[in-house]
Amino acid sequence: GDSVTQMEGPVTLSEEAFLTINCTYTATGYPSLFWYVQYPGEGLQLLLKATKADDKGSNKGFEATYRKETTSFHLEKGSVQVSDSAVYFCALSDLEYGNKLVFGAGTILRVKS
Amino acid sequence: KAGVTQTPRYLIKTRGQQVTLSCSPISGHRSVSWYQQTPGQGLQFLFEYFSETQRNKGNFPGRFSGRQFSNSRSEMNVSTLELGDSALYLCASSLAPGSTGRYEQYFGPGTRLTVT
Numbered sequence: 001g002d003s004v005t006q007m008e009g010p011v012t013l014s015e016e017a018f019l020t021i022n023c024t025y026t027a028t029g030y031p032s033l034f035w036y037v038q039y040p041g042e043g044l045q046l047l048l049k050a051t052k053a054d055d056k057g058s059n060k061g062f063e064a065t066y067r068k069e070t071t072s073f074h075l076e077k078g079s080v081q082v083s084d085s086a087v088y089f090c091a092l093s094d095l096e097y098g099n100k101l102v103f104g105a106g107t108i109l110r111v112k113s
Numbered sequence: 114k115a116g117v118t119q120t121p122r123y124l125i126k127t128r129g130q131q132v133t134l135s136c137s138p139i140s141g142h143r144s145v146s147w148y149q150q151t152p153g154q155g156l157q158f159l160f161e162y163f164s165e166t167q168r169n170k171g172n173f174p175g176r177f178s179g180r181q182f183s184n185s186r187s188e189m190n191v192s193t194l195e196l197g198d199s200a201l202y203l204c205a206s207s208l209a210p211g212s213t214g215r216y217e218q219y220f221g222p223g224t225r226l227t228v229t
Binding site: 032036041042043044045046049051089091095097098099100101102103104105106 | 117144146148155156157158161168169171203205207210211215216217218219220221222223
């Protein structure tokens with residue numbers, strides 16, 4: 001079945017450091033790929049998405065490129081802030097009809113000032 | 114525009130009891146999905162409803178069930194609770210069940226269920 005693998009955390013960075021969170025996937029079809037963020041005590045928020053190969057999703061300084069040849073969707077940000085501290089989830093959706101998301105395990109990001 | 118509302122936010126139940134959780138989607142959204150989040154298993158899809166019909170189902174036992182009403186509000190029910198059912202239950206709404214997640218899903222804050 002479909003699956004998503006994320007790098008384990010927690011990832012601890014200093015403010016203004018460069019962020020990379022690795023994500024690879026396995027899917028039977030041609031999935032859409034997503035990054036969601038979860039702040040403490042809250043539900044998930046969509047950060048960015050990409051629906052086809054070589055698409056780049058971007059939002060709030062975060063970027064991720066859909067790499068079909070390496071089945072990857074790594075999240076990057078050039079300069080992190082303390083307010084970026086959260087849990088980040090990589091996910092895919094593979095159904096022809098439906099919104100089912102398959103999530104990775106999540107990566108905790110801690111940014112220190 | 115109001116977001117996805119889930120009630121109650123916190124719940125404590127005893128093994129063997131049953132529980133009903135409620136989700137009110139964003140106005141105009143007709144698709145509702147449910148997810149279970151636990152430290153051990155992460156985020157797992159439970160089921161999705163659209164137009165009062167279950168469209169997709171995850172790999173959970175029959176103790177987990179749900180329904181959707183004509184106003185798109187949804188409830189999920191867990192019968193004969195087990196300790197392992199302790200989790201954060203998240204509801205997400207979207208306009209419709211598009212292909213490969215075409216429509217953005219908006220998540221509620223979740224209901225934290227503790228089974229003792």
